[in-house]
Amino acid sequence: MSSSFRIHFPPPFRPLFSLNSFSSSSSSSIAISHRSSGGDVNRLIQSLCAKGNLAQAMELLPHEPRPAQRTYESLILACAHHNAACHAAVVHRHLLQHGFDQDSFLATKLIDMYGQLDLLYAARQVFDETPDKTIFVWNALLKALALADEGEDALALFSDMTRLGVPVDSFTFSHSLKACIAASSSSELAPIRLSQVHARAIRLGFESHVHVATTLIDCYAKLGSVVHAERVFDEMPDRNVVSWSAMIACYAKNERPFDALNLFNDMMSTDPEAVPNAVTMVSVLQACAGVSALVQGKVLHAYILRNSLDPTLSVVNALIVMYAKCGSLERSRRIFHKMTNRKDVVTWNSMISAYGIHGFGEKAIQVFHKMINAGVRPSIITFVTVLGACSHARLIDEGKRLFESMSREHGMSPRSEHFACIVDLLGRAGQLDEAVKIIEGMRIEPGPTVWGSLLGACRIHCNVELAERACARLFKLEPLNAGNYVLLADIYAEAKMWDEVDRVKKLLEAKRLQKVSGCSWIEVKKKIYSFVSVDEMNPQIEQLLALLGQLVTEMKNTGYVPNTRIVLYDLEQHEKERVLLGHSEKLAVAFGLINSSNGEVLRITKNLRLCEDCHSVTKFISKFTRREIIVRDVNRFHHFKDGVCSCSDYW
DNA sequence: TTGGTCGTTA
Known part of the structure; x- marks a missing residue:
């Protein structure tokens, strides 16, 4: 990939809607009873935008001979907010025709708007055509590219900025760090790129900036480098809720829920300025769910209610999951039925999963159907949860039917993880031959989860021969997953094939893999003992x-x-x-x-x-x-x- | 004028 941003020539930008067709197609719902002076219409448009009434504001625009900069700003913000690409093109053309083509303030707003509308070529065109590129203009395009997962282009733009001597600021670094992740989240390049931008931030003295440091924590969290995130966090000169939350989230999503809970308690006891918000709560609730800390979870729930903390949909969803995973299905159910928020696909998935992990397969399927009837489109994950629920409850035929309905009724092609579910369903029930048939009939390459499900079933039904077949694939697909070796050794042990057990154990040692040791914990008198x-x-x-x-x-x-x-x-x-x-x-x-x-x-x-x-x-x-x-x-x-x-x- | 933290699965 070239480092020059200009190489990516944007396709010609054409308004999606012309001014003429717009005004002729709109039957005016607002009667302009008096010929208002320019100022009045400007103010009227601005206030309509602020009230969220974009359509009426657009109808007024042709009646204002001299629209003000503020008026365009309001319209642009409203277009971005309402995802109104057609109006956006009209506003854009309108302001060019009214002498704002050199206005870098509006250019910034336009780039940001097009970024939010996912019209990157338009954002680039505005950027290219803006003669006086302030740092705001650069940052706006950088942000648009980074958020649109065009990380490569964003990083190229960042290089251009340094090469051209554009005086970068902390915003530049925030966006560029995100771009590193967008450009290469799963490749081994990501840590290298991140450390490069990180190093440059240190050199220019932006590392300790709260926003930059917080973004760094989040980026390292996404890469799973908890140690790096900790280092940035420990060296921050000052922290706020957001930086605490970022570090808590880092622990929560990297399988360190105990650390997440401890850090949250640290924050509450040492930093009175940092008042937890909805976002903080979601991470902490997730950590509670991770360790089944029911008492701690209840305390958080009470805290949310007592402090009338905004129970956003994410918080409610996190509560449903927390109670389900802490063993209180009843509380999940109650929240689900009483909630006043509109239920989104995550809410439904969470409730389906709640019934599923507690063994109520029929209930899970009922909720699934209610979701369809409520007009919510099931996601890829919906099917993973509902098939998992069938598997736990031994609902073989229902599971098969749902699996088939995926493509037949919902127009989704099953992914590897869905095949893994169906293989688990059949395999657990002892229908190993059937499970193998499913795998052999797959039109996509079976991923490690598929073979893993089969191996798990072999463990339950002690099938040495099939287990060896599954492991032949698994050891190639994920050579570093100790669990597969342990399962195979388990199966050999159960079959009393001690030489084979030995061989697998030696294989583990040779690869320097550690078997995950069994660990249990219990919450007694508000403390967790493991x-x-x-x-x-x-x-x-x-x-x-x-x-x-x-x-x-x-x-x-x-x-x-x-x-x-x-x-x-x-x-x-x-x-x-x-x-x-x-x-x-x-x-x-x-x-x-x-x-x-x-x-x-x-x-x-x-x-x-x-x-x-x-x-x-x-x-x-x-x-x-x-x-x-x-x-x-x-x-x-x-x-x-x-x-x-x-x-x-x-x- | 611009920015940072969050959720569902086997």
Whole structure:
């Protein structure tokens, strides 16, 4: 890509609507009863624009012989706001004909407007035809290009600015940083480009500017470089809500929800100036959802209500997701039904997913149909959630029907992730052959999620041969995903193929990959306690194991046999039982039993799929201790009550 | 005259 911006010659700009056709087609709804002087019409147009009545303002424009700069400004802003491309072209032509063709102020506004309307060639043309290019004009085009994902062009423009000696400012840096991400978000070029612009910002002394630093944090967040974001954040001389929020969001979307919550608490306790807003709340709620911090989530919900913080649609959506992921489907439902905002596709998706992860497949499908009836177009993600819901609830035929309706009724071609859902649906239900047929019939290249779903199904149904086939592809597609190796080793272990288990483990070591270790946590008295398998560091470990030992002895009397098949090591039976007993979710359950009052519901979260043995043990404990236990695993919820699980032992 | 932070999935 050339560094010269001028190479990208814009196509000729033609107004989409001519002045003549405009005035003839419009039947005037405003009667101009008196011949008002120029000033009055100018003011009238401006006030109509401010009130959002663009159409009437446009009808008045031909009646004003000498439109003022302010009048055009109002019209341009209104066109951008109402996404009115036709009016935009008329206003543009009008102001050129009325002697504002050299006006760099209006040029700035026009470029910004065309950027928002996604008419980049028009924005470029205005830029090229503006003789006196102020920094505002440069920045406007830079912004338009960066926001339109024309990152390459934006960066080229930035180079031109430096080469031509245009005195850049902090706005220039904000837009250019965004352009780096737009130009190469997923390529390895992105960090390099970002560090180049970052270095230049440091050299010219803009790095510590609040807006520039905040943009930097956001950019590093998008690249997943949490360390870089932290460094910028730590070195900021002053912060405001937005910079705190950017760093919280960085943690929340890079799988560091605990850090996000801690940072939020830091902000609340150390910076009284930083009052959280709707945007802050969305990130913090997302972090709560990530760690199932129900109590913390409720506190935030109360905070939002108490401070009459604007419950924007995003906040309401985030609340629905938070309650669902914290195990309180009832609260999600209540918010969903009582909300006064217009529900958007994300709202519907969130509710579908809420029912889905709690195992209410039929409910999820009902909500899906209500969404269609409400006239909201389902998105790619809608189908992922509703198919996932079918999968959790074993609704095979319904799932297949929905999958087919995607292309037949909704004009969408299924993507790799939808094939992954259908393969998961069939595979989980044991229809592995059918799942393979689906994969073989795919017209697009099956992505890693598709083979991953098949591998997961092989793990559940212990199919060595098919698992090997899936892994042959997976190891090529994502050689660094330790999970695939672990699943294969699990399958070999269950089939007692210990040599193969060894081989896979060696493969893992050779690639220096770390298996993600099991971790569970529980919220007790507003604090979160986490456990790992055979948790030697835990001060209460002996007490926890003793309690579990007692419970297991009781269970064995009623016929329980520890499911040691799933222990990955070739050990003696009693050693395997010890490993099983030390599973993190069992420790968390035991901790909850000891440290909470009788009758309190235990809510546990686990980072992996719930193992078969923990599942049967938790069922027993729920009956024996008369406790309701809610466990969220990586995929879904299990509500244990009276010895029964809401998943009907299908997960 | 211009700018920064947010949500849904297996």
